[in-house]
Amino acid sequence: MKANEIRKTFLEYFKKNGHTIIPSSPLIPKGDPTLLFTNAGMVQFKGVFLGEEKRDYRRAASSQKCMRAGGKHNDLENVGHTGRHHTFFEMLGNFSFGDYFKENAIAFAWEFIAKEMGIPSRDLWVTVFQEDDEAADIWAKKIGIAKERIVRLGEKDNFWAMGDVGPCGPCSEIIIDQGKDVGCGRPDCAVGCDCDRFLEIWNLVFMQYNK
Template identity: 70%
Template sequence: MTGDEIRKKFLQYFEDRGHTVVPSCSLVPKNDPTLMFTNAGMVQFKDVFLGEEKRNYNRAVSVQKCVRAGGKHNDLEMVGRTARHHTFFEMLGNFSFGDYFKKEAIQFAWEFLTDVIGLPRDRLYISVFEDDDEAFNLWVDEVKMPRERIYKMGEKDNFWAMGPTGPCGPCSEIFIDQGKTVGCGQPSCEVGCDCDRFLEIWNLVFMQYDRDESGKLTPLPNPCIDTGMGLERLAAVVQGRTTNYDTDLMMSIITEAARIIGKEYGKQDEVNVSLRVLTDHARAS
């Protein structure tokens, strides 16, 4: 399955379920002095989440072009040196503005990954916020996820906030086990390990609180859903690649760059890193 086919399947799946397909917004956000570049799918919907803007739909789906080259989400120094970090990437996302919530978001994500994309159920793992018993139970009851494959994590990993104050909430992440040969080899390796064995592919954010300056959390009157999944990561998993750079989304650029500089990709680490950096920056430019 090509990267383009994944894009189309994602948009079609959610459009068939009442979501409005919204085009990717500009890489330079409009009317948002807090950001230099659009770094997530939710950026163009920020005012909707804050209740400051209304749209003529309450379900949306997009494939957002993103750049992360500084600030909170800065992957610049990791580009080319890891299998999964980029300055430019495409984020698949579905959103609910006061319409559906945790149950439907979990069901949609599971059905898309397993039935549409065809990922093996027995290789998928879940993380939830440690205090979010509702999400834990939904994974168990709605998709029959074994309890031992659901990990409860702390606020650092599984609680999302737009900023120090404002909308926030717990999140639930979906991981795929890429096998021991991809991992660090440590006996303690599990979901949450920094190696690539358990690869995060989708983050479901349950925006259900408003945090004030004192840190108090007040339930939002209309909870929202904000999800994000990297197209490049999913393509690597589907195409059986251990690095995003070896997918059809990038290999044509790598091949041409290698031809131009007269080097062969895949032989030397130093050359591989250089070609990956060239490819990433070419996509971002």
């Protein structure tokens, strides 16, 4: 499946689930001196999450043009050294502004990955922030993920912040196991390893805090 097909399928899925499709904002963010480049899909919604502005919709989805070449999310030094970092990329995202939260967000993500995209569940793992019992319970009890495939990781991997200041919170990732052939070969290689075997394909960010 090509990038255009993935983008189209993603946006159509969330549109039929009540989301307003929002165009990508500029690569250089307007009115935000904390960022050099737009580095995530939520940047154009920062004011909404902070309660500084309101939109006429409570659910949104977008395909955001991003660059991570400075600041907290600096991928530049990894470009060319891994198979998963790029100077420029598009970030697909769905957002809720006081509408749904963890349970529905997790359900949307899993349905899209497992049903719409048809990725076998045997190849998928889930990570949660080590203190986020709520998300872990939703994955296990509502979605039916085996507990041994739910991995708890620390702040470095599973606590998201847009920058040094601003919205932040625990996150939960869907990971695909690409197989031993693309891994590092170490006997302890597992979810959380920095090699290319276990690839993050979805990051659910639960913005519960503002710092």
